[in-house]
Amino acid sequence: VVAALTTAGAADAATELVVNGGFTGSIGKGATIVSTDSATQIAGWTVLTNYVDWSNGAWQSSDGDDYSLDLIGGFRRGVIAQTIATQAGRTYNLTFDISGNPDMYREAGRFITVSAGGAEIGATQYVLSSANTRQNMLWTSRSMSFVATGAFTQIVFAGTSDNPANCCWGATLDNVSVMAAVPEPATWAMMIVGFGAAGSMIRTARRRNAFAAA
Secondary structure (H helix, E strand, O other): OOHHHHHHHHHOOOOOOOOOOOOOOOOOEEEEEEEHHHHHOOOOOOOEEEEEEEEEEOOOOOOOOOOOEEOOOOOOOEEHHHEEEEEOOOOEEEEEEEEEEOOOOOOOEEEEEEEEEOOOEEEEEEOOOOOOOOOOOEEEEEEEEEEEOOOOOEEEEEEEEOOOOOOOOEEEEEEEEEOOOOHHHHHHHHHHHHHHHHHOOOOOOHHHHHHHHH
């Protein structure tokens, strides 16, 4: 029984919850500024604040499809979000790839702050090196987790920099994924024991009630 439940849990956890985590679309080659005025232009996503730069081949993407985002676009620090279906009380694993726009202010820190369900779950920095170029972005992966509090959870990515003058060259984002965490077999076993105990208590109570009625 534990094995069957674990297999079912693993299959459920393998379901991708993010729509268009690679930011694909139908824009021309180069970078396109997406603002709150065209907030839903990127399928599955909404620009909540200011602007993001949507790249189609302007620089190397992490997943090979040419598409990704710069979270400081159009002279403003942007915020983008997507609402996904979740289960209250369940743990979810969020992963994404991060790099940095290498065109200017290379010494400036490039940051992404991530929130889920209105609560910050982490912040991460990307530091450019002399090897970073548009052709070789040197993407790295990040992972975070959160516990859902409701049937839907809004995932939010916000771009920042530690240099106020860095208006337009921020952290780049790609390959966003959210999947449910798989409960450990021991957790399933404890749940089964709990269900069994509850069932035993119900059966005992029924027998007592039947005896009393007789």
